[in-house]
Amino acid sequence: MVRKVISAIVILVAVTVIGSIVYQTVSSPPVGVNQGEEAPDxxxxxAEGESMSLSDQRGDFVIMNLWASWCEPCIREFPMLDEVHQDYQDEGMQVIAVNxxxxxxxxxxxxxxxxxHPVSMPILFDEEGEAADVYLDEGLPTTYFINEEGIIVDTIVGEVTRDMVEERIQPFL
Known part of the structure; x- marks a missing residue:
């Protein structure tokens, strides 16, 4: 009788552990740079010298723009992205420019x-190419829209306009 009880408990624990692993795998989106995936941290x-991580922004909607100073479309969209940051930062949205x-x-x-070209949005420097290795697939500029849970909801490769940004953020405001 004791042997049957111990066997039942072992089976119950095993089923619980396996169920938990399956639930975590199914309920958590994969990490990646495609729409619907969790943005890699x-x-x-x-610029001020302290570090900042993408995961620190959880709870805020994040527009992450990848840019370079020689990139003409990057230069054109830069002031507009800073305006968006100023307009919406009090509503739980961050624009982060990653050089x-x-x-x-x-x-x-x-x-x-x-x-x-001074701006108020946070500027991060990808000195070692870590962000480029993960996020830069097709060229500059590239802009990622990341929801409060850290899930990529949209990506735009190429220059963005104010209308394009507004259209993508409205459902999240």
Whole structure:
């Protein structure tokens, strides 16, 4: 009788563990850079010298823009993205501009660009190419729209306009 009880308990524990693993696998989206996937976490240095990670922004809607100072479409959309950041940051939305520093001609070019074009949105520097390795598939600029749970809800490769951004963020405001 004791042997049957112990066997039943072992089976119950095994079923619970296996069920938990299956539930976690099925209920959690995969990590990746496609729509519907959990955005891979990156931690980069800010212009001010402290680090910032994407996971620190959970709870906020994030527009993450990948840019370089030599990229003409990046330069054109830069002021608009800063305006969006200013307009919506109090509503739980962040615009984060990630400079592809490893793609710059010289490391100082991005800093010089920011000196000529000051912004209030957080600027992160991808000095070692970590973000580029994960997020940069097709070219610059690339903009990711990431919901409060860290799930990528949309991606735009190429220049974005205010109308394009507004259309994508409205359901999340």
């Amino acid at each position: 990156i931690e980069l240095m800010r 592809m520093t490893s793609y710059e001609r010289t490391p100082d070019e991005a800093v010089e660009f920011l000196g000529d």
